[in-house]
Amino acid sequence: MTEVSGAETAAAVAGGAHGSAIDRILLRKGPFTDEAYTPGPEVREFLETIKVLVIGAGGLGCEILKNLALSGFKDIHVIDMDTIDLSNLNRQFLFRPADVGKPKASVAAEFVMKRVRGVKITPFCGKIQDKDDEYYMQFGIVVCGLDSVEARRWINATLVNMVDMDNPESLKPLIDGGAEGFKGQARVILPTITSCYECSLDMLGQQKTYPICTIANTPRLPEHCIEWSSVLEWPRVFKDKKLDNDDPEHIQWLFETASRRAAEFNITGVTYSLxxxxxxxxxxxxxxxxxxxxxxxxxxxxxxATTCNPYLSNYMMYSGDDSVYTYTFEHQKKDDCPVCGNLSTPFEADAGWTLEEFMDRLAETQGIQIKRPSLRTAAQSLYLQAPPQLEAATRPNLGLPLKSLVADGEEVSVTDPGLPFSVKLRVTYA
Known part of the structure; x- marks a missing residue:
């Protein structure tokens, strides 16, 4: 048994129950601790003063907030744009039925602060894009519990772009977690040093899509009816009104519309949750x-935060659908990553494609995943999504052969309104 000193005992008593457990880690060296690590009260003090930002207060975010508070972090901020829905209550344990309709960030912050003494959690109810670089610069660590690829790409690119080589404090470690059913992953990103989120975009599973002709004419599955109501019927009925996937009234309309179409084709299984x-x-x-x-x-x-043990380098995968399995590996940084790399990404195109067909392939490519691209070369604008005048001016290019607009080996800059960076593609022809 390891002997505990009087100083450790006093610190443990002062820190309370979970403080005692934390001090047992921080006030002694372990088998994997770096030789330069110096146990002492300074480490605990730094843990209590470092600002940590949690992005997302949903299923992962609730767990993260609780764990951070019980791990000795005292200054925590949380961002979430959603309100609490009845369907959240089975797994987002910081919420109660009386909280339905309230902002997740503020309710989660209040719940944890009531139960963990001395912790301050500052909520922000809004989008991560509402905050600027100065806001993110105040944090020592950023932890993501997001369910959106677009939001992950945005915060990843933002933190990479913030790094100033002359200012070490501008580097903000990003810890990203994700869960899908019985599977999940956790990773540590040191912006500009390790591989970033964008480097591993091609590891994401292909999103399921359905042919327009099927959902329009011969639906066979409940999913076909739902896609029809959102892709075809919503624009027809509401014209220029944008569908908001987070608005319960919009989802209810889609559910009811899809249910009626399913009944027409004797299809069962359309539910609100589906x-x-x-x-x-x-x-x-x-x-x-x-x-x-x-x-x-x-x-x-x-x-x-404490340097008491080596941190993950840099990716951990978890699978619980067939026994329990975890695997860690180091994902390599990509030189042609559009965020942290310095080379353009090679893209092989068919010489017979039109510009519009080229854009369709970009949307289907795992390593790019651009939804509403605007494209430029060094010489001209190929197609611009906005403003309306420039969209109208560049629209005729969509039907032109790509080869007439982009030379073999020429670089195309692709931007998307949802991303704070541009993707540089070096186009070659098959």
């Missing part, structure tokens, strides 16, 4: 998976 799942590409969440991934993320935050 409508949400198809429209928002939702995979059912499992509370135990959230707990495992959140715990992994918070362990990494604790190790980075």
């Amino acid at each position: 409508t949400q799942g198809v429209v928002k590409n939702i995979i059912p969440a499992i509370a135990s998976t959230n707990a495992i991934i959140a715990a992994a993320c918070c362990n990494e935050a604790f190790k980075i």
